[in-house]
Amino acid sequence: MAFTESDRLGKLPPYVFVQIDGLKKKAIAKGADIISFGIGDPDLPTARPIVAALARAAREPQNHQYPDGEGLAESREAICDYYARRFGVKLDPGREATTLIGSKEGIGHAPGAFINRGDTVAFPDPGYPVYQTGTIFNDGKEYRIHLNEANGYLPDLEKLPASVLSRIKILWVCYPHSPTAAVAPKSYLAKLVRLAKKHDFHICSDAAYVDIYFDGVKPPSILEVPGAKARCVEFYSCSKSFNMTGWRLAYAVGNRQMIAALRRYKNNLDSGQFNPVQIAGIEALRGAEKYIASNNRIYQRRRDLLLGGLRKLGWDVPTPEATFYVWMKTRHGMSSMEFFKALLAKCDIVTTPGFGLGSRSDGHIRLTLTVSEERIAEALARIEKAGL
Numbered sequence: 527m528a529f530t531e532s533d534r535l536g537k538l539p540p541y542v543f544v545q546i547d548g549l550k551k552k553a554i555a556k557g558a559d560i561i562s563f564g565i566g567d568p569d570l571p572t573a574r575p576i577v578a579a580l581a582r583a584a585r586e587p588q589n590h591q592y593p594d595g596e597g598l599a600e601s602r603e604a605i606c607d608y609y610a611r612r613f614g615v616k617l618d619p620g621r622e623a624t625t626l627i628g629s630k631e632g633i634g635h636a637p638g639a640f641i642n643r644g645d646t647v648a649f650p651d652p653g654y655p656v657y658q659t660g661t662i663f664n665d666g667k668e669y670r671i672h673l674n675e676a677n678g679y680l681p682d683l684e685k686l687p688a689s690v691l692s693r694i695k696i697l698w699v700c701y702p703h704s705p706t707a708a709v710a711p712k713s714y715l716a717k718l719v720r721l722a723k724k725h726d727f728h729i730c731s732d733a734a735y736v737d738i739y740f741d742g743v744k745p746p747s748i749l750e751v752p753g754a755k756a757r758c759v760e761f762y763s764c765s766k767s768f769n770m771t772g773w774r775l776a777y778a779v780g781n782r783q784m785i786a787a788l789r790r791y792k793n794n795l796d797s798g799q800f801n802p803v804q805i806a807g808i809e810a811l812r813g814a815e816k817y818i819a820s821n822n823r824i825y826q827r828r829r830d831l832l833l834g835g836l837r838k839l840g841w842d843v844p845t846p847e848a849t850f851y852v853w854m855k856t857r858h859g860m861s862s863m864e865f866f867k868a869l870l871a872k873c874d875i876v877t878t879p880g881f882g883l884g885s886r887s888d889g890h891i892r893l894t895l896t897v898s899e900e901r902i903a904e905a906l907a908r909i910e911k912a913g914l
């Protein structure tokens with residue numbers, strides 16, 4: 527019998543970045559000088575002391591063996607210390623923290639540890655696709671929470687039908703939000719925690735962008751809400767905060783039972799992250815304030831340059847207060863794919879069309895601030911010339 531892939535794989539929606547990549551590669555093959563505002567991968571290097579910490583640790587033979595699944599004690603202490611400094615949240619490194627091989631790994635595996643077949647997992651739409659992937663791979667039922675301009679990307683979940691609220695097992699939230707850049711005030715997060723208690727569900731908070739913010743206004747963690755630890759686990763990633771996407775290092779922190787379940791699930795599937803990477807993460811977390819301030823200064827200059835330039839050209843662009851994303855309506859009533867193709871064909875500029883990020887996001891595109899000021903200026907000149 528010929529090989530067939532699993533039905534679960536067949537249920538996955540097409541991954542828009544593959545399609546975009548194909549179009550981008552075609553353009554490059556024709557000699558185009560592409561400026562990519564597409565995928566959210568920092569162009570800035572990991573800071574030298576973090577790289578040096580990895581190099582030192584890699585030379586130590588005791589670091590070459592299997593790591594502990596839940597992570598080095600010092601690594602868990604470093605993330606808990608950071609939560610205390612940054613959010614005023616007290617966590618027990620013994621039971622309320624675990625390391626991950628990137629937050630994608632944790633987000634993808636969490637439903638395997640938290641849900642049974644047929645349980646409902648609610649997640650934001652538009653949103654990071656892995657909330658849905660994890661649900662599909664664990665035979666959960668998905669419930670999409672639509673975030674849009676009308677609800678300020680902070681939907682009032684109390685208005686969901688009682689029949690939906692009563693069957694939610696896990697609610698995914700992500701603030702600051704990708705792709706819309708929305709920030710949730712603590713009062714909104716507190717409402718979610720109250721709702722979770724009332725309807726007896728648990729919350730998974732994706733904090734991948736919590737440390738990319740502008741004007742020094744720091745977005746909160748859901749764990750700052752009193753009582754949140756009874757219901758919530760949060761995923762904090764080194765990827766965007768410290769320009770470490772390739773390193774694969776993140777942490778889950780919060781509710782003890784959820785952390786224990788995630789550890790147990792992972793211990794049966796993977797053997798944790800390479801110790802030298804965790805040791806480098808300790809350096810990142812100890813120096814977090816300086817690394818993050820330096821990144822955010824750069825992103826803010828880029829944001830202001832890009833937005834100022836686009837507005838001069840008549841584009842209607844909202845100002846993101848956090849994340850390195852700009853989420854905006856397409857121009858001239860084009861669909862997101864038409865606009866994506868126009869920018870690619872006329873300006874050699876790559877963006878992400880909204881249709882790939884949410885089921886009702888076709889009128890939007892996402893631009894990423896992972897492009898140097900020089901290239902942003904060049905992109906603006908091309909857009910002006912093309913009259914888009």
Ligand SMILES: Cc1ncc(COP(=O)(O)O)c(C=O)c1O
Pocket residue numbers: 566627628629630631633654700704732734763764765771775776
């Ligand atoms: C919203 C969001 N969450 C989580 C991730 C996963 O990041 P990582 O696996 O690098 O920690 C990403 C990556 O792009 C993201 O955009």
